[in-house]
Amino acid sequence: MSRFFKTLMLVLASLFAAMPAVAAAPTWKPYDAAQFARAQEAGKTIVVDVHATWCPTCKAQAPILDALRSEPRLKNAVFVKVDFDKEKAFLREHRIPRQSTVLVFQGRRETARSVAETRPTELRAAVLAGL
Known part of the structure; x- marks a missing residue:
C-alpha cells in the first residue's frame, strides 16, 4: 500500500474516532403477540403500523413513519x-x-390512533400526541 493511502486511512480513522457515537434508530419489528404483551407490561411506548403490502395509503405512510x-x-x-x-x-x-x-400505546393504554392519514405534518402530530 502506498504511503498516500496509509496516510489517508489514518486521517479517516481519526476523523471517525472523533465523531460522537450516534444511537441507532429503533427498527420495525413484525408483530409477535408475546413480545407485544411484554412491551405493554413493561410500560413501553409502542408505535403500531397496521399495513398491507398492496395498500397505496400504507406505502405513502411508510416514509413518514x-x-x-x-x-x-x-x-x-x-x-x-x-x-x-x-x-x-x-x-x-x-x-x-x-x-x-397507526396506533400509539403507553403500556396497555392506547393513547393515539390515526386512520389513512398521509399528510406528513398531521401523521407526525398524531403519533407524537400519543406520548
Missing part, C-alpha cells in the same frame, strides 16, 4: 408492523377496521 423512528422522543419506543392480512386477532382485539391504521 420511518422518519419518526429518529425522533428523539421516540428513541426508546418499540415500533411494530402488524400485517393486516394475517393478524386478524390483533385487528379484532383493537377494533381496527382497515389497513393504514
